[in-house]
Amino acid sequence: MAVSKDPSVSIGSETPAQANSLFVTSLERGFAVLEAVGNERRDVGVTEIAAKTGLDKSAAQRFAFTLQALGYLEKNPATRRFRLSRRVLGLAHAYLRTDPLVELATPYLADLRQSCQKRVDLSLLDGFDIVYVVRLQSQREAFGATVIGRRIPAFCSSGGRAMLSLLPEDEARALVERSPRKPLTPHTITDVEAVMAQIARARQDGFAVCIQEALMGEIVVAAPVVDMQGRPRGAVHIAMALADHDENEVRAKFAPMAVAAARLISGGGY
Amino acid sequence: MAVSKDPSVSIGSETPAQANSLFVTSLERGFAVLEAVGNERRDVGVTEIAAKTGLDKSAAQRFAFTLQALGYLEKNPATRRFRLSRRVLGLAHAYLRTDPLVELATPYLADLRQSCQKRVDLSLLDGFDIVYVVRLQSQREAFGATVIGRRIPAFCSSGGRAMLSLLPEDEARALVERSPRKPLTPHTITDVEAVMAQIARARQDGFAVCIQEALMGEIVVAAPVVDMQGRPRGAVHIAMALADHDENEVRAKFAPMAVAAARLISGGGY
DNA sequence: AAGTTTTGTGTCGCCAGGCGATACTTTTAA
DNA sequence: TTAAAAGTATCGCCTGGCGACACAAAACTT
Numbered sequence: 001m002a003v004s005k006d007p008s009v010s011i012g013s014e015t016p017a018q019a020n021s022l023f024v025t026s027l028e029r030g031f032a033v034l035e036a037v038g039n040e041r042r043d044v045g046v047t048e049i050a051a052k053t054g055l056d057k058s059a060a061q062r063f064a065f066t067l068q069a070l071g072y073l074e075k076n077p078a079t080r081r082f083r084l085s086r087r088v089l090g091l092a093h094a095y096l097r098t099d100p101l102v103e104l105a106t107p108y109l110a111d112l113r114q115s116c117q118k119r120v121d122l123s124l125l126d127g128f129d130i131v132y133v134v135r136l137q138s139q140r141e142a143f144g145a146t147v148i149g150r151r152i153p154a155f156c157s158s159g160g161r162a163m164l165s166l167l168p169e170d171e172a173r174a175l176v177e178r179s180p181r182k183p184l185t186p187h188t189i190t191d192v193e194a195v196m197a198q199i200a201r202a203r204q205d206g207f208a209v210c211i212q213e214a215l216m217g218e219i220v221v222a223a224p225v226v227d228m229q230g231r232p233r234g235a236v237h238i239a240m241a242l243a244d245h246d247e248n249e250v251r252a253k254f255a256p257m258a259v260a261a262a263r264l265i266s267g268g269g270y
Numbered sequence: 271m272a273v274s275k276d277p278s279v280s281i282g283s284e285t286p287a288q289a290n291s292l293f294v295t296s297l298e299r300g301f302a303v304l305e306a307v308g309n310e311r312r313d314v315g316v317t318e319i320a321a322k323t324g325l326d327k328s329a330a331q332r333f334a335f336t337l338q339a340l341g342y343l344e345k346n347p348a349t350r351r352f353r354l355s356r357r358v359l360g361l362a363h364a365y366l367r368t369d370p371l372v373e374l375a376t377p378y379l380a381d382l383r384q385s386c387q388k389r390v391d392l393s394l395l396d397g398f399d400i401v402y403v404v405r406l407q408s409q410r411e412a413f414g415a416t417v418i419g420r421r422i423p424a425f426c427s428s429g430g431r432a433m434l435s436l437l438p439e440d441e442a443r444a445l446v447e448r449s450p451r452k453p454l455t456p457h458t459i460t461d462v463e464a465v466m467a468q469i470a471r472a473r474q475d476g477f478a479v480c481i482q483e484a485l486m487g488e489i490v491v492a493a494p495v496v497d498m499q500g501r502p503r504g505a506v507h508i509a510m511a512l513a514d515h516d517e518n519e520v521r522a523k524f525a526p527m528a529v530a531a532a533r534l535i536s537g538g539g540y
Numbered sequence: 541a542a543g544t545t546t547t548g549t550g551t552c553g554c555c556a557g558g559c560g561a562t563a564c565t566t567t568t569a570a
Numbered sequence: 571t572t573a574a575a576a577g578t579a580t581c582g583c584c585t586g587g588c589g590a591c592a593c594a595a596a597a598c599t600t
Contacts, residue, residue, distance in 0.1 A: 291557095291558095294557085294558070295557070295558090296557085296558085315547065315548070316547075316548060316549090317546080317547055317548075318547095327547090327548085331548075331549075331550095350547085350548060350549095351548095
């Protein structure tokens with residue numbers, strides 16, 4: 001689920017902050033089970049769930065059973081192991097229908113995709129990562145299905161840097177410093193100062209460009225979407241193959257398109 | 271969340287079946303709250319959550335608080351009301367990365383989109399509905415963002431009819447009869463016999479065509495994906511504007527492409 | 541502006557829902 | 571065949587969560 005090593009779904013060490021009396025532990029445990037299952041590509045059994053969540057076997061059994069009864073998990077009758085059910089897509093759909101920024105941005109993104117003929121994404125900042133919330137594929141990209149919900153570290157994504165460039169310098173720096181900066185490709189810039197320089201450049205330009213930092217062969221330009229107070233709310237990405245377009249062309253031709261779209265969305269009254 | 275009126279998230283009438291001692295009620299309640307919030311476009315407060323779920327105000331408060339603490343709900347500090355958080359996308363992403371059919375189908379769908387230059391979808395059957403799990407947009411469609419997770423009644427969708435055509439006649443009929451058959455457009459066929467006739471035709475043809483039954487101006491052809499036992503596992507859709515293509519062209523040109531793709535996916539060892 | 545209603549927040553004692561140890565059954569591995 | 575491991579079922583204890591109530595803060599009304 002997480003892009004990095006997966007910061008343990010475990011319950012073991014009681015989340016200290018939420019010792020609040022309103023906190024319903026069972027719910028937390030249920031979600032821990034759900035995420036534990038979701039983190040594995042293969043089906044997982046109750047023993048393994050118990051191990052991954054820190055719950056004992058009985059609890060794992062009960063929560064898995066309940067999630068299955070609710071339709072969020074499916075049980076393979078043959079192996080008696082669990083996997084996520086299509087049902088979880090319902091929540092994502094509800095979110096996408098609900099979020100005002102998504103609703104507002106979608107038509108502008110469609111126009112942008114139409115005019116640039118490249119892959120267009122909308123991402124949001126969430127903790128150390130950006131999350132893709134909308135993806136409009138380009139005509140010919142064969143790879144990557146719909147990566148809705150995918151998370152990428154903000155420090156090495158164009159969208160992340162675009163958004164960070166609008167935060168106060170110290171906030172941005174703090175986030176970069178505290179972020180696990182595991183390189184995603186050989187080209188990922190991980191040095192704090194170097195990343196901050198990229199962010200500074202983005203602040204000047206009004207957009208950020210990343211070259212093969214998240215995915216080999218890919219160049220991405222992103223412009224930030226802001227709310228009425230000027231704080232970053234998201235980012236518009238245009239992504240393409242480095243084989244087809246060099247940095248100069250991206251900055252000269254595509255960056256202004258991303259900026260224009262982001263500005264339209266920002267001004268849309270969100 | 272549901273496409274129809276929304277069959278009440280309510281807890282009130284204890285789900286009788288799941289009186290099993292393994293069933294963890296708190297989890298069910300938590301999800302009821304989550305879905306109650308997701309069903310509304312606007313933010314909802316604890317009182318309203320209580321009303322919609324049948325929980326009392328205290329319970330609604332506790333679950334909403336907990337879901338917020340877990341990151342699945344966001345609280346607007348101004349209105350003190352809740353909405354779904356982007357966090358729910360994580361589950362969808364995990365599902366899409368996990369499901370073997372999705373993984374298997376994606377490259378074939380990309381090829382199909384490439385060759386037909388239309389919108390291509392993959393759907394699964396779930397209860398009375400089909401659920402869209404993959405969508406590859408066409409080049410110029412301006413509408414509809416990523417409708418991952420959207421549900422459409424099976425009886426009036428091409429994918430649904432394609433899948434139903436491979437079920438035993440009585441099973442298919444039972445599903446159609448018991449399904450709420452509220453028309454989505456003036457062209458939606460709701461008469462059971464008429465729907466069964468469409469399904470019979472699909473059985474013969476190996477694909478189903480729907481014309482403006484789910485969305486005005488849209489014509490869709492779908493072919494079923496089957497598992498090793500020949501039971502339907504999903505459907506490949508090709509959708510386009512009725513303004514651009516008539517039924518004859520769709521049947522002659524696009525149907526074979528959908529069938530071929532579905533067959534490749536079916537044979538992919540799922 | 542004062543009153544009135546509605547909605548969100550905080551508290552607390554009671555008790556049933558859930559916890560987890562244990563035992564049983566089935567499957568997988570050796 | 572045997573053994574180890576994983577899934578399933580049971581059950582008494584006890585604590586987590588339930589829900590009635592009171593309080594505070596908005597949001598309407600007049």
